[in-house]
Amino acid sequence: EDQVTQSPEALRLQEGESSSLNCSYTVSGLRGLFWYRQDPGKGPEFLFTLYSAGEEKEKERLKATLTKKESFLHITAPKPEDSATYLCAVQEAGGYNKLIFGAGTRLAVHP
Amino acid sequence: DAMVIQNPRYQVTQFGKPVTLSCSQTLNHNVMYWYQQKSSQAPKLLFHYYDKDFNNEADTPDNFQSRRPNTSFCFLDIRSPGLGDAAMYLCATRTGADNGYTFGSGTRLTVV
Numbered sequence: 001e002d003q004v005t006q007s008p009e010a011l012r013l014q015e016g017e018s019s020s021l022n023c024s025y026t027v028s029g030l031r032g033l034f035w036y037r038q039d040p041g042k043g044p045e046f047l048f049t050l051y052s053a054g055e056e057k058e059k060e061r062l063k064a065t066l067t068k069k070e071s072f073l074h075i076t077a078p079k080p081e082d083s084a085t086y087l088c089a090v091q092e093a094g095g096y097n098k099l100i101f102g103a104g105t106r107l108a109v110h111p
Numbered sequence: 112d113a114m115v116i117q118n119p120r121y122q123v124t125q126f127g128k129p130v131t132l133s134c135s136q137t138l139n140h141n142v143m144y145w146y147q148q149k150s151s152q153a154p155k156l157l158f159h160y161y162d163k164d165f166n167n168e169a170d171t172p173d174n175f176q177s178r179r180p181n182t183s184f185c186f187l188d189i190r191s192p193g194l195g196d197a198a199m200y201l202c203a204t205r206t207g208a209d210n211g212y213t214f215g216s217g218t219r220l221t222v223v
Contacts, residue, residue: 009151036214041199041217042217043117043214043215043216046214098144099144102153103153
């Protein structure tokens with residue numbers, strides 16, 4: 001059965017304290033791995049798609065990487081406005097491309 | 112500028128009273144999804160439409176139905192809401208040609 005597990009569940013950082021979020025996955029065939037940001041009471045906002053092991057993508061203070069079993073979202077020198085829940089999702093090959101989500105990591109960045 | 116619009120943002124309904132949530136899109140995407148997200152949990156796919164073709168997830172309760180009268184609109188009907196159906200309901204769209212998913216802001220459903 002396809003599964004996505006994110007860790008840690010919650011992370012508290014001081015402003016400027018870099019860290020990484022983990023997403024491990026089990027899927028029969030990976031078409032893509034997605035990272036989303038979700039603010040309280042809002043829908044997920046797209047950040048990145050990664051397609052193959054070794055791929056990396058960056059956006060401002062965020063960098064996503066992918067291996068055959070997991071993905072990392074690295075946050076460099078975070079600011080309070082980076083506080084949000086970060087969701088990872090895998091898109092299985094075939095099966096009408098549905099997304100299977102992890103439960104997310106709740107990130108709080110304090111000044 | 113909102114491209115996937117969900118109404119209402121907040122919905123309170125009584126136990127057992129039918130309720131309908133709506134989703135509209137200005138992107139002309141041919142695939143539309145409904146996800147249920149309970150507090151601190153992963154969004155869970157309920158069903159999706161590929162054009163007019165309806166696909167139900169195996170574990171979606173019969174209490175949940177959906178309608179898509181045209182490309183732009185999709186509705187989620189909950190026939191007899193229970194307390195366990197309180198959640199955020201997310202609508203998303205995708206073109207068949209690429210992998211981009213666009214989510215709406217969600218509807219927070221409360222059952223009293």
